[in-house]
Each structure stands twice: as C-alpha cells, then as structure tokens.
Amino acid sequence: MCDSLNEGQAAGRKTIPVSEAVGTVLAHDITEIRPNEFKGRAFKKGHVVKEEDVCHLQRLGKEHLFVLSIGEDEMHEDAAAYALAEALMGEGVAIKGEPKEGKINIIAEKDGLLKIDRDLLLKFNMTGEVMCATLHDNTLVRKGQVVAGTRAIPLVVKKGAVDAAVSAAGQGEKVIRVKELRKPRAGIVITGNEVYYGKIKDAFAPVISDKIKSFGGEVVGLYYAPDEESFIENRLRELIDAGADLLVTTGGMSVDPDDVTRFAIRKLGAEDITYGSAALPGAMFLIAYFEKPGSLEFGVQSSENSELSTQNSELIPVLGIPACGMYAKATVFDLVLPRILAGEKIGRLELAELGHGGLCMKCETCRYPVCPFGK
Numbered sequence: 001m002c003d004s005l006n007e008g009q010a011a012g013r014k015t016i017p018v019s020e021a022v023g024t025v026l027a028h029d030i031t032e033i034r035p036n037e038f039k040g041r042a043f044k045k046g047h048v049v050k051e052e053d054v055c056h057l058q059r060l061g062k063e064h065l066f067v068l069s070i071g072e073d074e075m076h077e078d079a080a081a082y083a084l085a086e087a088l089m090g091e092g093v094a095i096k097g098e099p100k101e102g103k104i105n106i107i108a109e110k111d112g113l114l115k116i117d118r119d120l121l122l123k124f125n126m127t128g129e130v131m132c133a134t135l136h137d138n139t140l141v142r143k144g145q146v147v148a149g150t151r152a153i154p155l156v157v158k159k160g161a162v163d164a165a166v167s168a169a170g171q172g173e174k175v176i177r178v179k180e181l182r183k184p185r186a187g188i189v190i191t192g193n194e195v196y197y198g199k200i201k202d203a204f205a206p207v208i209s210d211k212i213k214s215f216g217g218e219v220v221g222l223y224y225a226p227d228e229e230s231f232i233e234n235r236l237r238e239l240i241d242a243g244a245d246l247l248v249t250t251g252g253m254s255v256d257p258d259d260v261t262r263f264a265i266r267k268l269g270a271e272d273i274t275y276g277s278a279a280l281p282g283a284m285f286l287i288a289y290f291e292k293p294g295s296l297e298f299g300v301q302s303s304e305n306s307e308l309s310t311q312n313s314e315l316i317p318v319l320g321i322p323a324c325g326m327y328a329k330a331t332v333f334d335l336v337l338p339r340i341l342a343g344e345k346i347g348r349l350e351l352a353e354l355g356h357g358g359l360c361m362k363c364e365t366c367r368y369p370v371c372p373f374g375k
Contacts, residue, residue, distance in 0.1 A: 015064040018057045021049045027066050028077070028155050029101040030057070041101060045078070066155065073159050077102035080152035080162045084130055087166040088150060090115075090174025096146065103151040108141045112178040113342040120175045123168040129153050129161040134176060136375045140338055141178060148176050181341040184217035184246040187239025189225050189232055191261045192251040196226040203326045204250040211334070212248075215341060220244050232264035236318070240292060246317055246340070253284040253322040262286050262320055270318050274348050278355030279374070282332025286320030287346050315345070330360060330368035 016024065025048055032042035042060060043053070049065070057065070070076060075083070081104040085095050092112055096105040108114070116137040125131055132150040141147055152162065169175050188208055195202045202224070209219050220242045223235040236247055249261050262275060270288035277285040292314040317340050325331050335354060336346055344350070357375045 015066055017064055018054055018062055021057075021065050022051050022054065024049050024065065030060065030062065031101055032060055070156055074156050075152070075159050075162055077152045077155050077157065080130070080157050081150060083162055084132070084150045084152065084165060084169075087169040088124070088132055088148070088175045090177035092178030092180065093147060093176050099151075102155070103149050105146045106148040106150065106176055108143055108145050108147050108178045110143050110178060110180055112141065112180045113338050114139045114141045114147050115177045115179055115342075117173055117175045120169060120172055123171065124165050124175065127161065127165040127168055129157050130165040132175070138335070138339060138374070140369060147178065179342040181215055181338060182343070184212055184215060184341060185220050185244050186212045186217055186246045186248055187220055187236070187242065187244030188222045189235045189239070189247070189249045190222070190251065191225045191227060191232055191249060193226045195251070196224045204321075207326060208248055208250060208321070211337065212246075215337070217246075227260050229260050229264040229267055232261060233267045236264070236268050236290075240290070240316065244316070245314070246319070247290070248319050248321060250321045250325060251323060253286060253320050265318050265320060268318070272345075272347060274346075274351060275320075277332045277336075277351040277358075278353070279332040279335060279351075279358035281324035281328045281330075281360055282322065282335075284320075284322035285332045285336075285351070286318075287336065287351070288318045288320075289315045289345070290318055292316055317346075328360070329366040330371075330373055332358070334368070335374040 026043055026045055029041050029045050030043040031040065033039045042056070049057075078099040081099045081102055082095075085104045085106060089095070089106060092109050093106050094109045096107045114135055114137065116134050118137060121132060121134065130150070130152050132148060134148040135141070139147075188205065190202055190204050194200045205222055209222070212219055221239045221244065223239070225232045225235050232249070236249075239247060249265065251259075251261065253259060253261055262273075265286065265288050266273060268290055270290045273286065273288040275284075275286045277283060279285070319333065319336070321331070321333050325333050332351075332354065335358075339346060339350070354374065357372055360373050361371065363371065
C-alpha cells in the first residue's frame with residue numbers, strides 16, 4: 001500500500017477505490033485544473049458519488065477517495081477554518097461565504113485602512129498545520145475586498161494545533177482589522193516667494209486638493225504665502241479658526257535660508273514636531289501637532305501603543321510637504337495621510353519604519369498603490 005494511504009489511515013481515515021465509491025459521501029472538496037481554462041471545485045464536500053462521476057474522478061487522477069473517521073481530538077478542515085478566522089478577525093472585517101477547499105476568505109466590511117498585527121500573524125503561522133495570508137499592513141481597501149485567507153493545512157487537523165493557533169492570535173489586538181477613515185477638513189498654505197509674487201505658476205494646490213477630496217474631505221481654505229514666518233503662521237491660524245482639522249503646508253521645507261515654513265509651524269505653537277522621514281520621495285517631510293483647547297470629541301493615537309485615547313483638546317495634524325509632492329505621483333504624504341485619517345499619531349518611529357519599502361522605483365508608468373512603495 002502506498003505511503004499516502006498509510007498516512008490517511010494513521011490520521012483516522014480509510015480510503016476506498018473510486019470504482020467502489022458510488023453511493024458514498026465525499027469528505028472533502030476535489031479540485032479540478034484545466035490549464036488556461038479553469039481552476040476550482042469539481043466536487044463539493046458532501047457530494048454523493050454517482051456512477052457517472054467515477055470516470056470524471058479518474059480523469060482528475062483520483063484512484064482512491066477518503067472516508068473520514070474524525071476522532072474526538074481532531075477537527076475537519078472546514079470547522080478549523082471557521083475557528084481560525086474568528087480568532088483572527090477584529091473590527092471592520094467579516095467571513096465571505098463558506099469554506100472552499102478548506103479555505104475561508106476574510107473581507108473588508110467597509111472602506112478603510114487595513115491593519116495587520118504582523119508580530120501576531122507570525123506567531124499564528126509558526127504554530128504549524130495552519131496558515132493565514134494577508135494583504136500588506138496599511139493598505140487602503142474597499143468594502144467587500146478580500147484582505148486575507150486562512151485554513152488548516154491538513155484535511156483533518158488536531159484540535160490542539162487549532163487551539164494553539166487561536167491562542168497565538170488572541171495575545172493582543174485582533175490580527176486583522178479595517179479602520180474607517182474620517183473625512184478631513186483641510187486647510188492648505190502654499191508657501192514660496194516665487195509663487196506668491198507670481199513668478200511661477202503654482203502646481204501644488206490641485207495636487208493636494210485632489211488627494212484630500214479622494215478621501216471624501218473638503219478644503220476649507222487655501223492661502224498663498226511668501227517666505228515670511230509670521231505671514232505663514234497667521235494664515236495657519238485663520239484656517240484653524242475656519243474649522244480645519246488638518247493643516248497642510250507645501251514648500252519651504254529644505255535647508256535653504258529662505259525656507260522658513262517649518263519655523264512658522266513651530267511659531268504657531270505646534271508640538272511633537274518631527275522633521276525628516278525615511279521615504280523617498282519625501283525625506284524632508286515634516287509632521288507636527290497643534291493643540292486646540294476645548295474639544296472633547298477628537299481621539300488621538302499615541303505612537304507608543306497606537307491606541308485611541310480621548311483627550312480634552314483637539315490635536316490638529318500639521319503636515320509639511322516638500323517640493324517632491326508637486327511632481328511625484330506617490331510620496332510620503334500618500335503613505336502617512338490615510339494613517340492619520342484612521343486616527344494614528346505619526347511620529348519619529350512611524351516615519352523611521354518607512355525606510356523598509358520606502359524607496360519609490362520611479363516606474364515609467366506609475367501604478368501606485370499597486371506597487372512595493374510603502375510596503
């Protein structure tokens with residue numbers, strides 16, 4: 001008898017020849033592959049084998065079929081898949097349909113930002129006999145989009161293996177979540193003498209405005225400013241008074257003596273200022289936070305534990321976009337903005353972590369976000 005049959009019997013399963021299988025119930029899905037035509041389920045678990053199925057099964061290379069005898073300490077792959085998915089899923093995700101060939105797909109319940117706890121995912125996959133594959137952390141996803149797939153690898157798996165995986169997934173936050181993005185009310189200040197005095201035409205405003213609107217946001221005000229600290233500061237204050245909950249400045253972020261935008265941001269009273277990111281384009285990016293007293297509604301995430309904490313003031317993010325934001329389709333701004341809108345507070349650690357994958361390949365045809373940038 002071949003090794004595969006011995007393995008089947010060792011797992012509490014017995015096999016029968018296909019020619020003797022008429023009237024039996026399939027214990028697992030059977031896949032059919034026709035190159036360049038079809039790959040999918042030919043026979044579903046639970047199907048009663050008919051006379052006309054025998055030839056079809058033999059064409060698929062099936063000479064024997066499993067008849068399962070599942071022990072008390074074992075689980076069928078479908079039952080295991082449900083248990084694994086439930087352990088992995090957090091807010092904003094759901095199971096799509098029923099298991100197919102033992103695998104369950106996990107989908108986004110809403111548009112938002114996919115969050116993957118990579119450390120817990122690794123622990124889960126290290127337990128053995130189970131697996132979960134996901135999209136990248138911080139991927140923007142749409143409602144109904146598949147974000148992960150999980151399954152037990154054997155047809156019949158020990159309950160202990162499933163329990164170990166479930167325990168690994170439950171050691172902290174849920175492994176897979178989709179966080180809804182708030183719609184920003186942005187105030188924009190375009191800095192630079194050359195634009196303010198009409199020496200060159202501004203190209204920043206439409207780029208930044210379009211990106212804000214792509215998240216369902218609105219631009220509450222847009223100003224042009226010369227390279228004067230007080231002028232820039234005053235325009236930022238006016239935008240806050242107009243209801244902006246996100247401030248964006250462009251230009252004036254380099255080490256040139258005329259580039260004073262970041263000093264104006266400090267003069268505004270912004271704190272937690274981080275200048276410089278580990279992403280290209282976008283090395284001279286700046287992020288800071290201005291505390292607006294009196295609001296009880298705004299939640300902010302700390303960079304230490306990435307958890308929302310309610311405070312008695314509104315922290316308004318202030319983003320300084322260097323010149324690359326004017327001509328490059330994807331920059332650090334595109335990597336950071338969705339995370340801010342998901343409630344994260346971005347600081348030195350988060351910007352430093354962008355170094356791995358933060359180098360744009362400058363493809364002739366940009367396909368961002370379907371590319372490695374920021375992954």
